[in-house]
Amino acid sequence: MDVQAAYNRLVESHPVTLDGVVPSKAERKKFSADDQRVLYERWLKAQMKLRKQHDTVMDSSQIRKMTRTQKWKGLLVTDVEGKGKGVVATRRFQVGEVICDYHGRAITAKEGKEIHVNTSEEETGYMFFYKDKRGRCMSMDAQKEYCECHPEMQTVGRHINHAGEGANLKTRLYTVDTDGEEKDVILFIASKHIEVNEELLFDYGVN
């Protein structure tokens, strides 16, 4: 097995995370006895890169700016067989990178469920249910193709499809201060290393 293949397998079982510990020598040897040292260096380098990105990418003013402009980079909305539209990566993403937000308006879960049951089956599925910081059941409503804050552009996050085990994104609740008002933002974070042309997927948590 070549070094890159061994490294990919190592990262699959020991994802590079911000606070993760580099896999032990014995662990690395399981993937390549000859190249365990190279695996060590690559893993550590990826973590250092991730930490560097995290410092800047997770800066709240930048997240506020990106959710406002919706100019997320490295994403393409395209047709995906059997799923309608979907989102693919046009650049590589490292584990932990912020991909985009699930852009919508925050409403109560009760309101979200009402919209959900009153929407036709073909158009439904754009409601993201979550608990806010205060534990209230909420819903990020991305039902409308053109939201009120971006009437002239289609936002990306609402087109991300579902996968169970094959998911490469996780979601994280974030709050930003917008004109003195706290606003919920659902961020998509890469949970795996993502290659160019890979479809971005998260686990909807429903059947």
Ligand SMILES: C[S@@+](CC[C@H](N)C(=O)[O-])C[C@H]1O[C@@H](n2cnc3c(N)ncnc32)[C@H](O)[C@@H]1O
């Ligand atoms: C949030 S939207 C995702 C984007 C959607 N495919 C589109 O065309 O805009 C959710 C809807 O996408 C479709 N969908 C999502 N994941 C799917 C999958 N793995 N297979 C088939 N359809 C899927 C379902 O119709 C679902 O209600």
